[in-house]
Amino acid sequence: MQPQIFELDGAAIEGNLDALSRILIDSVADGAAIGFMAPVTAEDAARFWLMDVRPAVEAGRRLLFGARYDGETVGTVQLLTAMPANQPHRCEIAKMIVHPRARRLGIGRTLMSHALERARELGKTLVTLDTRTGDVAEPLYASVGFEVAGIIPDYAFDPDGRAKHATTFMYRRIEAAAAT
Template sequence: MEPHILQLDGSAIEANLAALSRILIDSVAGGAAISFMAPLSQADAERFWLNDVRPHVEAGHRSLFGAWHDGEIVGTVQLLTAMPPNQPHRCEIAKMVVHPQARRLGIGRALMDRALARARELGKTLVTLDTRTGDAAEPLYASIGFEVAGIIPDFAFDPDGRAKHGTTYMYRRIEDAAAT
């Protein structure tokens, strides 16, 4: 069964807060490098969705997409569209997260396809992202047309705080990319 992708507004964030928070908590516990340190508390996860994400979604500065599989939300991706005045043509992918138990089901690809479609709808011509160097998502991004711009070593700590990892910056031109 293919995942069902929906764009979430502020009220949908609140309605799905427990599931959204569980995706973050379990992903960080599983080692996902998504800016949080383990253990991530329920309160901190909820604060992220309500204070960091919801206001930007409601202001129209980012789009949040959720993936449903077997009746529950199991993944999210954000498309950040509020860029500096000299970069109106660009947007960024952020926090592409799939629950550890829902990986390898095409959910990440479906989320990315929807985010790229939204970028196209908004007239964006360049999409950027960064990912932990060597992460399982890196080949996914390459398979949908993202190219490596460069790698920064020792960029951030792993969620367990034991080691630093590099980050790989990637980009994709929308006007040159075939429709996904």
């Protein structure tokens, strides 16, 4: 079974809020280093999706993709497209999250492939991201063509607040879509 990838607009974020929040809450509880400290409450998760993500999606500054597997929304990734004036060729991958019970099913790879294709369609030629050094996602990113740009030690705390971890910055060049 292949995951279905879909793009969420503001209304779809609200319509999928419970699933998006559950993915975030359960992933952080499982140790995902995605900018949150454990435990993430339902209110914190809803606030993130509705107050941080939705306005940026509605303003066209980011794209949000979801992944359905067996009829359930189990993953998400964001493509940040609003860059400084001297970086119109670049975008960033952010918050690539797959629910812990849905990992190792090809969902992350499918989400990444879709986001990279959309970046190409938008004329972007460079995609960047950062990930916890040694995280399970790092080999996934390398397998879809990302290269290591560098590592910063003690960059952020783990979700449990007990230790700091290094962060690996990665990039991938892509060819822009041919003009039609």
